[in-house]
Amino acid sequence: MSDEGLRLAVEKMRAAGVAPAAVEVFAGYYRDLEAGATGLIREDDITPLLDPPSLDAVEVPPTDARDALARTAIIKLNGGLGTSMGMDRAKSLLPVREGLSFLDVIARQVRTARTRYGARLPLILMNSFRTQQDSLDALAAYPDLKVGELPLDFLQNREPKLRADDLTPVSWPADPSLEWCPPGHGDLYTAIEASGVLDALLDAGFAYASVSNSDNLGAAPDPRIAGWFAESGAPYAAELCRRTAADRKGGHLAIRRSDGRLVLRDTAQTAPEEMDYFTDEHRHPYFHTNNLWFDLAALRRTLNERHGVLGLPMIRNSKTVDPTDPSSPQVIQVESAMGAAIEVFEGATAIVVPRSRFLPVKTTNDLLLLRSDAYQLSETATLDLVTEPAPLVDLDSKHYKTITAFDAHFPAGAPSLRDARSLTVHGDWTFARGVVATGDVTLADEGAPRYVPEGTHLGG
Incomplete structure (x- = not known):
C-alpha cells in the first residue's frame, strides 16, 4: 500500500x-x-x-x-x-x-x-x-x-x-x-x-x-x-x-x-x-x-x-x-x-x-406485513397498526427474497394478517385471493410448489 x-x-x-x-x-x-x-x-x-x-x-x-x-x-x-x-x-x-x-x-x-x-x-x-x-x-x-x-x-x-x-x-x-x-x-x-x-x-x-x-x-x-x-x-x-x-x-x-x-x-x-x-x-x-x-x-x-x-x-x-x-x-x-x-x-x-x-422495509417479510390488513393507511397518510403486537412474518428466502419472486407468490395481494401472531412459510407456496391467517401459522416445505386456494383460513 x-x-x-x-x-x-x-x-x-x-x-x-x-x-x-x-x-x-x-x-x-x-x-x-x-x-x-x-x-x-x-x-x-x-x-x-x-x-x-x-x-x-x-x-x-x-x-x-x-x-x-x-x-x-x-x-x-x-x-x-x-x-x-x-x-x-x-x-x-x-x-x-x-x-x-x-x-x-x-x-x-x-x-x-x-x-x-x-x-x-x-x-x-x-x-x-x-x-x-x-x-x-x-x-x-x-x-x-x-x-x-x-x-x-x-x-x-x-x-x-x-x-x-x-x-x-x-x-x-x-x-x-x-x-x-x-x-x-x-x-x-x-x-x-x-x-x-x-x-x-x-x-x-x-x-x-x-x-x-x-x-x-x-x-x-x-x-x-x-x-x-x-x-x-x-x-x-x-x-x-x-x-x-x-x-x-x-x-x-x-x-x-x-x-x-x-x-x-x-x-x-x-x-x-x-x-x-x-x-x-x-x-x-x-x-x-x-x-x-x-x-x-x-x-x-x-x-x-x-x-x-x-x-x-x-x-x-x-x-x-x-x-x-x-x-x-x-x-x-x-x-x-x-x-x-x-x-x-x-x-x-x-x-x-x-x-x-420505526417501520422500515428491509426484506420482503417487512413488505408483506405493511401490505397486509395488519396496517391501515390513515387520512393523514400514516400507517397505523390495527393489531398488537405486529405479526411476525418469516418467508422462505429461497422462494420469496426478490421482489419478482415475492410478487409471483402473492399475485392477488397479501393474505389477511390482522388476527395472526405469526406467519412462517417454508418452501414454495403461492397464495390466492382472500387467504386469512389466524394465530400462529406455519406452512411446511412439501418439496413441490404448492397453492393456497382462494378464501382459505389458515390456523385458528
Whole structure:
C-alpha cells in the first residue's frame, strides 16, 4: 500500500466531478484505512445508555409545536436500490399500500401536515446517481410539493471501491458503474453543504431538519417532536426505540468513557468476539432508528469550524465488486453513518419514541406485513397498526427474497394478517385471493410448489 492508491482514487473522483469536500473526506478515510484503522468501538470504551428521555413524558404546548414544525425541513435518504430484494431501481418506488409507493405515501404525509399545521414543510430527497431521475419523475405527480426556490433533491456523493489487496481503485469493464459506491449515509452532511441546500434552507428561514430513511413510513412529520427538539436547545438529536429480541442487529447509542459524549455503534463497528454485548437487548436496551434531527445553523457553524469535514468514524465494509458475483474481486468500501454525527455536537441528545415511528422495509417479510390488513393507511397518510403486537412474518428466502419472486407468490395481494401472531412459510407456496391467517401459522416445505386456494383460513 502506498500513496499511489490514494492518488489514483482522488484523480478518479475529480474526473467524475465529485465535490471537493467529499474528496477530502474520502482521503481522510483512505489514510485511516491504510494505517490499519478498523473503525471498531470496543465495549470497554463505552457504557450503556440506560435512561434517555421519552416522548411519552414530554409536554409541548401546541402553539410551540406548530411554530417548530413551521421552521422544519423534511429530508429523506433515498439512495437505496433495494438490491437485497433483487431490485435495480429506487426502493422507494415499490408499491406499498393501495397502489401507492413509498414516495407517494411520503408526499401525502407532507402535504397533509402542511394543511393541518400551516407549515411550509419542504420535502427534500438525498438521492444517489442511480435513484435521482426515477424519483424526481415520480414526484412530478405532486407539482405543489416544491417550496419556493428550494430543490426537491440533492445528490449523495460517490467514491471508488478499493481493491482489498492493494487499495487501488478497482476496475470492472463489464459494468463500470460497479466501480463506484456511495460513501454511506454519513455523506448527508457533506452533500447537503456541497449542493448548496444547507445555505438555501437557512436563507429561506428554516432552523431544523428532520431526517429519516425513505423506506421508513413511520417517520412522518411530527410537530410534537419538533417542539421538543426546539425547546431542548440541542444541536442534534436521535430518535430511539426500546429493543426487543428482533432488534439485535440494529445500531445503538452508548456513552464514550473518555469524554462522556454519546456515540453510535453499528454492527460493522463491533468486534466479532464482542457481538454478544452488542446483541444483548438488556445491556444496550435502545436502538437507533436512523431518524434524527439537527439544527441547521449548528451544522453550518460546525462545518465551517472543521473546514467541511465532520470527521465521522469510519466504517470498513468488505464486499465483492459485483455484489451478485462472489467470484468477482474483493473490494473495500469506506463508509460512515449519519447517526455517528451525534458525537460531533456538544450537547447532542436522544429521545425514546413510540415503535410506530420505526417501520422500515428491509426484506420482503417487512413488505408483506405493511401490505397486509395488519396496517391501515390513515387520512393523514400514516400507517397505523390495527393489531398488537405486529405479526411476525418469516418467508422462505429461497422462494420469496426478490421482489419478482415475492410478487409471483402473492399475485392477488397479501393474505389477511390482522388476527395472526405469526406467519412462517417454508418452501414454495403461492397464495390466492382472500387467504386469512389466524394465530400462529406455519406452512411446511412439501418439496413441490404448492397453492393456497382462494378464501382459505389458515390456523385458528
